[in-house]
Amino acid sequence: MKKLNIIISIVFIIFSCFYAFLTTNLPARNLPNTLGSDFMPWLLVICLFFLSALLLFKTLFMVTSEKCDYKISMKEGSGIIFLTILVFLYVKAMNMFGFISLTPIFIAVLMFISGSRKWKEVVIVAAVVTFGIYFFFSKVFRVPLPEANIF
Amino acid sequence: MSGTVIAALVDVLQIHNLFASAVGVVFGLFIGSTPGLTISLGMVLLLPITFKLSAVTAICLLLGLYASGMTGGSISAILLNIPGTPSASATAIDGYEMAKKGRAGEALGSAVSSSFFGGMFGLACLASISPFIAKVALKFGAPELFALVLLGITLICSFGQRSVIKGLISGVLGLIVMTVGLDPMMGTPRFTFGVVDLQAGISFLPAMIGLFAIPQILVGIAGKVPVIPEYNSKITSVLPKIRDIIKLIKAMLLGSSIGTGIGAIPGAGGPIAVFLSYDYARKISKKSDNFGKGEAEGVAAPESANNAVAGGALIPMLTLGIPGDPITAILLAALMIQGLVPGPLLFQQTPQFVYSVFWAFLVANIMNLCLTFSTIKLWVRVLKVPERILLPIITSLCVVGTYALRISFFDTGVMFCFGLLGYFMKRYGFPIVPMLLAIILGPNLEEHLRISLIISQGDPTIFITHPISLIFIIISIFSFINPLITPAMKTKLKNICKIWYR
Numbered sequence: 001m002k003k004l005n006i007i008i009s010i011v012f013i014i015f016s017c018f019y020a021f022l023t024t025n026l027p028a029r030n031l032p033n034t035l036g037s038d039f040m041p042w043l044l045v046i047c048l049f050f051l052s053a054l055l056l057f058k059t060l061f062m063v064t065s066e067k068c069d070y071k072i073s074m075k076e077g078s079g080i081i082f083l084t085i086l087v088f089l090y091v092k093a094m095n096m097f098g099f100i101s102l103t104p105i106f107i108a109v110l111m112f113i114s115g116s117r118k119w120k121e122v123v124i125v126a127a128v129v130t131f132g133i134y135f136f137f138s139k140v141f142r143v144p145l146p147e148a149n150i151f
Numbered sequence: 152m153s154g155t156v157i158a159a160l161v162d163v164l165q166i167h168n169l170f171a172s173a174v175g176v177v178f179g180l181f182i183g184s185t186p187g188l189t190i191s192l193g194m195v196l197l198l199p200i201t202f203k204l205s206a207v208t209a210i211c212l213l214l215g216l217y218a219s220g221m222t223g224g225s226i227s228a229i230l231l232n233i234p235g236t237p238s239a240s241a242t243a244i245d246g247y248e249m250a251k252k253g254r255a256g257e258a259l260g261s262a263v264s265s266s267f268f269g270g271m272f273g274l275a276c277l278a279s280i281s282p283f284i285a286k287v288a289l290k291f292g293a294p295e296l297f298a299l300v301l302l303g304i305t306l307i308c309s310f311g312q313r314s315v316i317k318g319l320i321s322g323v324l325g326l327i328v329m330t331v332g333l334d335p336m337m338g339t340p341r342f343t344f345g346v347v348d349l350q351a352g353i354s355f356l357p358a359m360i361g362l363f364a365i366p367q368i369l370v371g372i373a374g375k376v377p378v379i380p381e382y383n384s385k386i387t388s389v390l391p392k393i394r395d396i397i398k399l400i401k402a403m404l405l406g407s408s409i410g411t412g413i414g415a416i417p418g419a420g421g422p423i424a425v426f427l428s429y430d431y432a433r434k435i436s437k438k439s440d441n442f443g444k445g446e447a448e449g450v451a452a453p454e455s456a457n458n459a460v461a462g463g464a465l466i467p468m469l470t471l472g473i474p475g476d477p478i479t480a481i482l483l484a485a486l487m488i489q490g491l492v493p494g495p496l497l498f499q500q501t502p503q504f505v506y507s508v509f510w511a512f513l514v515a516n517i518m519n520l521c522l523t524f525s526t527i528k529l530w531v532r533v534l535k536v537p538e539r540i541l542l543p544i545i546t547s548l549c550v551v552g553t554y555a556l557r558i559s560f561f562d563t564g565v566m567f568c569f570g571l572l573g574y575f576m577k578r579y580g581f582p583i584v585p586m587l588l589a590i591i592l593g594p595n596l597e598e599h600l601r602i603s604l605i606i607s608q609g610d611p612t613i614f615i616t617h618p619i620s621l622i623f624i625i626i627s628i629f630s631f632i633n634p635l636i637t638p639a640m641k642t643k644l645k646n647i648c649k650i651w652y653r
Contacts, residue, residue: 008579012320019327027339035604036343037334040597044330047323055316062466072578087567088551091560103547114372117217121540129544135549141203143510143555 003058012052020045082113098148103130156491159506163514168211168278172511175215176518177526181214182326183223184530185541190220192367194481196545198488205513206489206504211511218270218515222523225262226530227452230255238457243426245442245449248296260391261447262454263523265403269591270516272320272407273414273462278423278509281498284470285637288495296612297599298623300592303473305627306416308585309497317581323588325589326596328353336601348561355590357553357566362583363477365550365570371542390524397532399451408457411468414463414476418495428456462512469493469508472595476586486592560572 023045026038030123072080090106104126136145162168175197182193193216201209224239229246240263249258277444291299308318329341332352343349406428413424432452433442442449460476466474472494474480485492491501498505554567573583589596606612615621 004579022342026341027337035337035601035609037337039601040326041330044323044327048320048327051320051323055314055320058316076373080369080571083373084567084571087546089564091550091563094560099551107543107547110372111539112547113524114539114542116539118535125540125543129547133547135201137551137555140554141200141555143203144558145551145554 002059005055009052009056009059012048013056016045016048016052019048079113086110094146096149099145100130100134101148103133155503156506157342159503160510162503163211163510168208169514169518170512171208171212172215172514172518173522174273175212175217176515176522177337178220179216179219180223180226180523180526180530181520182404183220184226185223185536188367188541188545189363190217190224191363191477191481192545193220193355194478194485195356195363196548196552198356198359198481198485199555201485201488202556204488206491207507207511210508211491212513213482214508214511215515215518216626217268217461217482218458218512219519220522221270222263222266222519223530224272224457225266225450225454226259227526229258229262230531236297237427238460239453241427242431242450242451242457244429245444245446247446248443249450250446252446256590257391257395257451258449259527260524261395263520263527264391264396265399265406265454266347266458266523267516267520268403269407269410270512270519271462272404272455273411273459273465274323274509274512274516275462276411276415276459277462277512281466281470281505284466285495285498288471291619292617293602294598294617294620295623297603298620298627299473300596300599302623302627302630303471304585304588304592304596305630307588308631309581313385314580318585321357321576321581321583321629322585324496324591325586326593328358328590329593329597334589335598341345341544348559352566353588353590354556354562356488356556356570357562358590359481359484359567359587360549360553361566362573362587364545365567366574366577366583368542368546368549369570371538372546378481395447399448401453402448402452405432405435406455407459410459411463413456414460415466424456424460426454430450458516465508465512466646468477469497469505470495472592474588477587480584480588480591487591548613552615 019041023038026041027036028086086106086109090102094102107124107126108127111125116122134145138145177195178193180191182190183187194213197212197216201212204212215453221238225242228239228243229250246258246262248479267342280357304322305319308315308322329352331349334341335352340350354571406425409428409431410424413427429442429449432448433439436442436446436448438446439446461478464474464479465475468479468483472483472492474483483493491497492505549566550563553562554560555560576586578584604611605611613620614624
């Protein structure tokens with residue numbers, strides 16, 4: 001935990017410097033007795049820098065009882081990356097293939113990676129959930145869900 | 152006055168509002184009784200729907216969920232020894248012992264009755280205290296309001312967190328997120344990088360859905376960590392006898408009082424209230440030796456406390472615009488979606504809506520009692536729904552829900568980014584609630600700060616020359632410093648004691 005906290009505090013110190021750099025591009029105060037758009041960001045830069053430095057100091061020089069399982073296993077890491085790519089592809093392809101045709105596939109893939117191996121269960125759940133969401137959002141609340149645009 | 156109260160009651164008793172309340176209660180029981188699904192998650196899943204509803208219907212739906220989610224949490228706590236919500240943790244101690252001895256029905260009956268009692272007690276306090284607090288808060292100016300929002304954020308950052316510094320960093324990161332978009336006072340774009348979608352700022356709704364729902368999905372699907380265990384048992388009668396309820400009155404009163412009081416303190420939250428009430432109930436009980444071995448009073452006290460917390464937490468949310476816990480933070484967001492700004496002005500400008508909230512909470516509690524008793528066997532079966540079915544459904548709802556906000560997948564992307572951020576924050580010991588609260592309250596904080604400094608012509612002493620503002624700032628500083636110095640003081644005291652005993 002100690003090593004992790006040191007890394008985290010250094011990352012936040014670097015981030016506060018980067019945020020400060022971005023803040024320098026904001027317009028400063030241009031009217032008397034007013035505060036410019038950069039006032040709040042500068043205040044936050046100082047707060048984040050101070051707190052990150054405090055976390056670093058506390059981790060280096062004080063005993064901490066904080067414990068957490070910070071190691072992400074290969075399996076979990078690859079699972080997260082796969083899920084991120086899957087959601088990205090689902091969202092990107094939605095405008096082309098539409099909600100109705102893509103969502104059952106998306107749910108079926110998610111069920112499969114969650115451990116569902118009964119194909120009947122997968123088909124029924126994917127179809128019912130897709131229809132339920134479509135009916136609820138599109139018909140009841142009149143939210144226009146993406147339609148197939150491939151042809 | 153009485154006309155407004157009656158008009159609010161008539162509004163809440165409209166068939167569509169009663170239906171919304173019933174839907175909220177049923178959904179809350181489902182969410183609460185399923186371990187791994189939290190009330191906050193249930194709320195954020197319903198938020199996109201509230202866009203299309205009137206303010207009263209939306210509040211009926213969400214308060215129904217709030218009231219029943221707390222009760223639903225006790226079902227899995229009693230039957231599985233796994234609390235459905237963190238607030239049901241103390242219920243598991245005696246509830247599970249009762250279930251093991253074949254008294255699951257009695258334990259569930261006590262839990263549901265106590266929840267109703269706690270909910271009604273919290274509501275009575277809410278309805279009687281709120282108008283007075285709102286009256287006082289109406290006199291607050293920009294410096295007091297700034298100090299109040301600051302107090303709300305720092306209390307949430309420091310109270311009950313493992314690391315105060317990490318809590319505060321999380322809060323500051325939330326405020327940094329809030330600075331993206333057009334400057335609220337000058338209209339200058341800040342950190343938009345030329346992206347048009349960022350000009351309106353980062354909406355708190357996708358952020359909220361991402362922070363609450365996605366980490367759970369990632370843990371469940373990607374990490375394959377089981378959150379819903381299997382359960383095999385049958386429940387017979389759950390309706391408690393009147394004489395059994397009378398025996399529990401003392402524990403319920405104690406739990407309700409503690410729950411309401413703790414709930415009203417921003418940041419304290421349900422888990423503290425339930426353990427405090429359990430401990431005090433044990434101390435004053437004639438059967439204190441039976442606590443931990445299956446005592447009904449050990450179920451009644453925490454259960455009444457966790458439902459009373461709801462009423463208590465609504466007090467600062469409605470009167471001051473400061474949420475007491477993550478759930479009221481989401482409720483606050485729901486009201487803001489409807490164009491209502493919780494705080495003292497809500498009582499002055501829309502009194503009928505405030506009374507509608509009170510009536511809606513009453514209806515939610517009554518519906519919760521009736522529906523829980525009549526459908527409890529169904530919720531016992533819900534424990535058997537596997538997560539391989541639940542998690543894909545939640546994922547789809549999150550994607551469609553965020554898309555529906557502005558008919559744009561930009562918000563879905565924002566939701567997923569916040570989800571990943573929330574996952575790593577949780578993993579590395581950073582609480583997500585301070586970030587969420589900072590995103591919601593951040594614009595108010597900046598606005599009041601800048602108005603105060605304009606009034607004082609840039610003189611920051613305005614915050615200490617106003618007595619109320621000074622008090623709030625002192626409490627904020629104390630809440631930040633206290634957890635930092637307490638461990639050091641404890642070590643020092645231990646060393647002194649060692650020297651003394653030598």
